[in-house]
Amino acid sequence: MTQGREGNAARWIDLEGVVNMRDVGGLPTRDGGRTAYGRLIRSDNLQDLTDASVTRLVGELGVTDIVDLRSETEMHLTGPGPLREIESLTHHHHSLVETRPTDDVAATMASALVVHPAAPGTRDADYWTAHYRTYLDRRGPAIADALAVIAGARGAAVVHCAAGKDRTGTVVALALDVAGVPHDVIADDYALTALRLPAIIERLMAHDFYGDTLATQRPSDQIPHAETMLAILADLGERHGGTRAWLRSRGWSGGDVEQLRTRLVD
Known part of the structure; x- marks a missing residue:
């Protein structure tokens, strides 16, 4: 199941100042x-973000909470x-x-942008999975806490990292899974x-602190593949019984999970 061009x-x-921002509304749920x-x-x-972009984000789009995964x-x-x-x-x-305390800037950037010892061209879907x-x-507690912010936000919550791909993609995928969005639709959104x-x-x-790190990679190594997110969601199911069960293992109650679901659906 995929979203049509018009829906996407x-x-x-x-907005001026970002290049990868999108609302996850309008996606079908299994029910x-x-x-x-x-x-x-x-x-x-x-x-x-420019002043005009900030005004639109807060005014027109109704954003109240910012979740920074960096x-x-x-x-x-x-x-x-x-x-x-x-x-x-609220930030x-x-x-x-x-x-780690011994990490320097280069080591931190390598972790943030997912640069690990791997030959160019080997960062396929399995690598990212x-x-x-x-x-x-x-970082399970951080993911659970980010999802709790989404569930309790007064208005729209913006989840972001540096690129809006890996860290953001993981948190958003779990949120959509709780909302009941089919896995193939979640994977398509990630790949967008x-x-x-x-x-x-x-x-x-x-x-410089991102550019020096990215200079060691080929752009093709950073392409998000739907197969990656499908594999992660399947892994959650196999190892933990799914996202909802994973959250329960992190201390969430059934009511907490339902609050996140109802927050995200019409």
Whole structure:
């Protein structure tokens, strides 16, 4: 099951300062419903938003909560950003990057942008699946906390990392799974980022701390494949009984899970 071109086009949010922002509303659920617009927005880094973009994000789009999945190093190097000045916004930091006290900037950027020892051309769907599995195994509390923010947001919640692909893709996929979106539709949404990949890379390359890291890779190694997300969701089912059961193992009650589901559907 895939979304038509028209449906996907309506979900992209084009703001000056970001290149990979879209609403996850309008997706079908297994019970015949749809995910709601204006509840969950996924994005790349928000540091470069213009004043006009900030006004639209908060006013027209009704954003109240920002979930930042980046490392503390990334946040420090990019600065606070324009959204920190908006009093109506609540900021939440739940990093999916596991860092150690001995890590330098290069090591942190390599983890953030998923640069590990692998020959060019070997970063296929299986490679990314293995990497995303480490998010679940090592940063489970951060993922659960990010999902809790989405469930309790007063308005729209924006979840973002640097590119809006790997860390953001994982958190959003789990949210959509709880909402009852079929796995193939979730995987298609994840893979949509490929349409914006050239712009994402160009934007990140403008920053030395990302550019130096990306210079060691081929752009094709960063392409998101639907198979990757299908495998992650299947892995959750096989090892944990699915996303809802995984959240229950993290201390969520049945009511907590239902709150997230109802928050995301019409």
